[in-house]
Amino acid sequence: MIEFKQIDKDYSVGDQTIRALHDINFQIETHKLTIILGPSGSGKSTLLNILGGMDRPTRGTVQFNEQNVASLNDHELTNYRRNLVGFVFQFYNLIPSLTALENVAIAAQLTKNDANSLKYLKQVGLEQRLDNFPNQMSGGEMQRVSIARALAKQPQLLLCDEPTGALDSRTSLKIMKILQDVAKTTDTAVVLVTHNPDFEQYGDQVIRLRDGQVESISQNDNPLAIEGV
Amino acid sequence: MKYLNQKLIREVKQNWTQFFSVFLMALLSIIVFVGLQGSWKGLESSLNHYISDTHLANYWVQSSSISDTDVCRVKNLSGITNAQSGTRIQTKQGKHHLIIDSYKKPVTKLHVVTGKKYQSTQNGIWINQEYAQAHHLKVGNDLQISYLSRHFSLKIRGIVQSSERIYFTGTREFIAPNYSNYGYAYISPQTLAQQVKYHGPQNVMTIKGYHPQMRHQVEKILQQRLMSYDNRSTLPDVSNAMDRVDEIKNLSYLFSFIFILLAILAMYTTIKRLIESQGQEIATLKALGFSNAKIMIHYASFGLLVGGLGSLVGLLVAPFISWFVLRTQKQMFSIPQWTLAYGWSSLFVVLLVTLICVLAAFLAARSATKGLPAVFLQGTKTTKVHKIILEKWTGLWNHLSYTGRWAFRDIFINRTRTLMGIIGVAGSMMLMIAGIGMPQSMTHLVNKAYNQDFTYNQRLYVNNYQQYQQAHPHAQQWVQISQAHFSPDDGFNRLLIVVGKGHEVHMKTQNNQSIKDGGLYVTHGFAQSAHIKKGDQLKVRTFGSNQQYQFKVKGILLSETNQGAYLTKHTWEQAGGLSAPTTLLVDPNYHYHKRDVSSTISIKEQKKNAYNFVNNLMSIFLLIIVFGVLLIVIVLYNLGSLSFVERLQDYATLRVLGIHKPELRNLVFIENVITTFVGWLLGIPAGIWFLGQYVKTFSTINLEYTPYVNVWTIVISSAFVWLCSLSTTFFVSQRLKKVDMVQALKGSE
Ligand SMILES: Nc1ncnc2c1ncn2[C@@H]1O[C@H](COP(=O)(O)OP(=O)(O)O)[C@@H](O)[C@H]1O
Numbered sequence: 001m002i003e004f005k006q007i008d009k010d011y012s013v014g015d016q017t018i019r020a021l022h023d024i025n026f027q028i029e030t031h032k033l034t035i036i037l038g039p040s041g042s043g044k045s046t047l048l049n050i051l052g053g054m055d056r057p058t059r060g061t062v063q064f065n066e067q068n069v070a071s072l073n074d075h076e077l078t079n080y081r082r083n084l085v086g087f088v089f090q091f092y093n094l095i096p097s098l099t100a101l102e103n104v105a106i107a108a109q110l111t112k113n114d115a116n117s118l119k120y121l122k123q124v125g126l127e128q129r130l131d132n133f134p135n136q137m138s139g140g141e142m143q144r145v146s147i148a149r150a151l152a153k154q155p156q157l158l159l160c161d162e163p164t165g166a167l168d169s170r171t172s173l174k175i176m177k178i179l180q181d182v183a184k185t186t187d188t189a190v191v192l193v194t195h196n197p198d199f200e201q202y203g204d205q206v207i208r209l210r211d212g213q214v215e216s217i218s219q220n221d222n223p224l225a226i227e228g229v
Numbered sequence: 230m231k232y233l234n235q236k237l238i239r240e241v242k243q244n245w246t247q248f249f250s251v252f253l254m255a256l257l258s259i260i261v262f263v264g265l266q267g268s269w270k271g272l273e274s275s276l277n278h279y280i281s282d283t284h285l286a287n288y289w290v291q292s293s294s295i296s297d298t299d300v301c302r303v304k305n306l307s308g309i310t311n312a313q314s315g316t317r318i319q320t321k322q323g324k325h326h327l328i329i330d331s332y333k334k335p336v337t338k339l340h341v342v343t344g345k346k347y348q349s350t351q352n353g354i355w356i357n358q359e360y361a362q363a364h365h366l367k368v369g370n371d372l373q374i375s376y377l378s379r380h381f382s383l384k385i386r387g388i389v390q391s392s393e394r395i396y397f398t399g400t401r402e403f404i405a406p407n408y409s410n411y412g413y414a415y416i417s418p419q420t421l422a423q424q425v426k427y428h429g430p431q432n433v434m435t436i437k438g439y440h441p442q443m444r445h446q447v448e449k450i451l452q453q454r455l456m457s458y459d460n461r462s463t464l465p466d467v468s469n470a471m472d473r474v475d476e477i478k479n480l481s482y483l484f485s486f487i488f489i490l491l492a493i494l495a496m497y498t499t500i501k502r503l504i505e506s507q508g509q510e511i512a513t514l515k516a517l518g519f520s521n522a523k524i525m526i527h528y529a530s531f532g533l534l535v536g537g538l539g540s541l542v543g544l545l546v547a548p549f550i551s552w553f554v555l556r557t558q559k560q561m562f563s564i565p566q567w568t569l570a571y572g573w574s575s576l577f578v579v580l581l582v583t584l585i586c587v588l589a590a591f592l593a594a595r596s597a598t599k600g601l602p603a604v605f606l607q608g609t610k611t612t613k614v615h616k617i618i619l620e621k622w623t624g625l626w627n628h629l630s631y632t633g634r635w636a637f638r639d640i641f642i643n644r645t646r647t648l649m650g651i652i653g654v655a656g657s658m659m660l661m662i663a664g665i666g667m668p669q670s671m672t673h674l675v676n677k678a679y680n681q682d683f684t685y686n687q688r689l690y691v692n693n694y695q696q697y698q699q700a701h702p703h704a705q706q707w708v709q710i711s712q713a714h715f716s717p718d719d720g721f722n723r724l725l726i727v728v729g730k731g732h733e734v735h736m737k738t739q740n741n742q743s744i745k746d747g748g749l750y751v752t753h754g755f756a757q758s759a760h761i762k763k764g765d766q767l768k769v770r771t772f773g774s775n776q777q778y779q780f781k782v783k784g785i786l787l788s789e790t791n792q793g794a795y796l797t798k799h800t801w802e803q804a805g806g807l808s809a810p811t812t813l814l815v816d817p818n819y820h821y822h823k824r825d826v827s828s829t830i831s832i833k834e835q836k837k838n839a840y841n842f843v844n845n846l847m848s849i850f851l852l853i854i855v856f857g858v859l860l861i862v863i864v865l866y867n868l869g870s871l872s873f874v875e876r877l878q879d880y881a882t883l884r885v886l887g888i889h890k891p892e893l894r895n896l897v898f899i900e901n902v903i904t905t906f907v908g909w910l911l912g913i914p915a916g917i918w919f920l921g922q923y924v925k926t927f928s929t930i931n932l933e934y935t936p937y938v939n940v941w942t943i944v945i946s947s948a949f950v951w952l953c954s955l956s957t958t959f960f961v962s963q964r965l966k967k968v969d970m971v972q973a974l975k976g977s978e
Pocket residue numbers: 011012013018019020038039040041042043044045046047
């Protein structure tokens with residue numbers, strides 16, 4: 001469904017060039033949870049940003065269906081993000097003065113599909129909290145709102161950058177379960193970035209990064225299903 | 230500490246626009262306050278020196294005749310140290326008017342610019358400097374003078390200035406000096422008798438000292454011979470200068486108040502925001518083990534650096550502004566020595582501005598150092614969010630878009646930020662309306678007086694009313710002007726103007742009535758200060774007569790010039806008043822014989838003179854407008870940019886979610902438009918009120934200034950404020966282009 005072909009990403013800092021990504025090739029499929037694993041500074045976020053249309057690669061193509069995302073202009077990239085991609089951030093990035101429901105609804109409105117925002121809050125188990133503001137919720141709850149917000153757009157691609165980075169392990173598992181379910185039960189492909197090797201077992205596909213290069217890609221036909229959280 | 234200081238300098242460099250704006254606001258506040266203070270205090274102290282050096286008299290009396298006994302009786306009043314009688318004659322030098330005084334021993338010492346000191350034994354003439362300058366007269370020149378039908382020549386002995394004539398208009402018909410057309414001069418009694426061949430009675434008296442019942446005493450001593458009585462507050466030649474000090478002073482306080490308030494508000498917000506954005510840095514410093522005190526002192530020095538620097542530069546520039554303002558006043562006032570002077574309040578304002586900057590920095594740093602470093606290092610924001618009142622109005626609220634709800638909640642929840650924005654806009658409107666409205670009000674006053682209230686073409690001063698009236702029974706419109714003592718009044722004599730039949734006087738009452746028979750019409754300014762109402766009974770005694778008449782006040786006249794009272798000739802005569810008008814107001818084509826008329830004044834001259842007066846103040850108003858505009862731009866830009874920066878993270882999130890730039894820009898605009906609209910709406914009445922206060926400070930005993938606001942004042946002010954506010958949003962939203970979405974993912978600052 002989406003394919004990285006010979007992606008390079010260079011950053012220039014002063015007169016130095018930092019190669020954050022080098023010759024990256026992989027594919028992402030619908031109904032699968034892809035986990036991108038690597039130590040800090042290995043280029044995970046850079047990769048995800050290119051995938052999500054927030055940044056462009058220096059070289060290479062990002063093939064999404066028939067089009068090359070890497071060659072889109074700013075307006076087209078915005079439409080790509082708006083209509084096809086959902087994001088979940090490490091620090092949730094909810095709008096503080098909108099309630100849980102409104103945070104979801106504002107995203108749903110962007111894609112102009114009259115999605116029922118409530119449905120997505122139910123999907124993440126927050127139907128009790130829809131009138132609460134972000135500062136009245138716990139980190140895990142906020143992250144679930146953030147996921148609901150991403151899902152409300154009914155994206156083809158759900159990208160999560162260290163979504164559990166600021167959460168305790170029990171809450172983290174809860175989030176992982178939700179993401180796993182999304183990958184399994186909807187038409188949305190899920191990509192999750194983490195530095196935590198414990199999560200490897202939950203992915204259908206695991207891409208390991210080191211120093212900006214792909215170390216290995218492994219397919220997992222029987223990922224561990226998370227139960228009872 | 231060395232590294233902290235390096236850090237300080239680096240941070241100032243990084244955020245230099247914000248620092249520069251705080252610096253500019255501190256600078257502007259100091260320039261405006263200290264600059265204006267230097268000029269009014271300078272004028273005040275120049276005046277005071279002049280007045281005390283020349284022993285300026287306290288009372289001036291004109292009378293049909295003054296005897297030695299009269300002088301003795303005045304001298305014997307308690308508190309009176311000196312009284313001298315003399316003679317004043319109106320002469321002509323070519324086409325120009327020369328008012329000559331002759332005293333044996335003048336009470337007020339003349340200031341000699343060049344030539345000899347005035348001596349009553351010396352022949353020749355001492356002439357005033359401005360007149361001499363205008364006509365290139367030098368000591369030793371012979372001056373050809375005519376008095377009545379006599380001509381004589383006098384040698385100029387000295388060029389002088391008199392503190393009795395600091396603001397010399399020559400006649401009450403002019404409100405500004407007209408130094409080339411009107412001069413004053415001094416001759417000895419001997420010269421008066423021998424060369425001018427004046428053998429009439431003495432007609433002026435100047436008095437030095439203080440007596441609480443002076444007006445009453447003078448009236449008692451001179452009775453019906455008394456023609457006019459003035460003290461330092463009513464003699465226009467002196468009072469105008471003293472009033473000007475108060476005018477600039479009040480103006481500077483009133484204006485600086487808003488100005489400094491706005492500047493302080495914006496400085497405070499800017500510094501506070503700047504330091505709050507350093508939350509993580511502060512947490513890091515704390516984690517490294519720096520004490521709270523050290524950190525607070527470090528950040529307070531931000532405030533000290535920028536506020537102190539701005540104030541310092543302001544102090545250096547302010548004297549130029551003072552000098553600029555004083556220079557404009559030099560053309561109006563005849564004072565030999567001009568100095569700048571400053572008061573303690575200048576120092577106070579400097580300290581205040583610096584202190585506010587330090588305090589803002591200190592408080593912001595203190596709130597950032599409170600609590601554990603970890604909380605800050607995590608970067609969690611802790612704004613208390615809640616539902617707002619508007620949401621109770623569910624019908625409306627549910628119709629609002631989510632971005633609309635977001636905007637309104639933010640407006641209601643970040644009360645300080647919103648309030649700052651509203652005050653910023655409202656304050657800007659006040660500055661603009663007052664800045665533009667003031668010169669407009671003054672121009673309006675002149676236009677109203679000489680295009681509406683009076684429509685004559687010329688004023689003729691007729692030599693003999695009886696003769697002229699018999700020869701030209703249809704001549705119109707006669708007016709009779711005399712100084713009068715009204716009771717009750719506010720302690721000052723005013724003019725009573727008796728108007729004959731004609732169509733040159735048009736002023737209207739509050740109820741839009743013109744002057745009719747059957748009562749007295751009091752001008753608004755006089756009515757206000759003497760608490761006179763329509764329907765009151767007012768007693769009037771005109772000088773030159775012993776008779777007191779009583780009239781019912783028939784209306785309050787809306788007329789700015791010549792605060793006093795009007796009535797028709799018919800009403801005056803019915804009450805028993807004597808008609809002896811000397812002024813004939815005539816239309817353009819009116820023909821008269823030169824021999825019947827002693828002098829003429831055209832309305833054109835009067836208008837031009839009045840515009841001179843307005844233009845003299847214009848440079849001060851312009852200065853205020855320029856500084857006001859500068860301040861408005863900086864303040865609105867700062868407040869706008871701050872509220873943008875505070876929401877940058879949310880904007881970035883929306884960008885990631887796929888909102889297009891134009892949509893986002895609209896969102897930023899909506900938020901700004903709401904605050905601007907509220908501020909603007911409040912700013913209009915506030916501005917009109919402020920203009921009223923501002924204009925009032927210019928009113929004097931003789932002139933009442935009234936605020937005049939027309940649609941254009943509001944339109945121009947609104948246009949400018951909206952333009953500033955919206956273009957700020959526009960410029961700020963340019964930064965949306967550079968919104969770093971990647972940064973937004975990394976969590977809050
Ligand atoms: N904007 C940037 N400018 C310069 N270098 C960057 C930028 N963003 C990331 N890098 C560099 O690229 C490399 C990969 O960073 P990143 O993708 O954030 O790693 P990860 O998310 O795996 O921790 C790092 O060496 C980082 O320093």
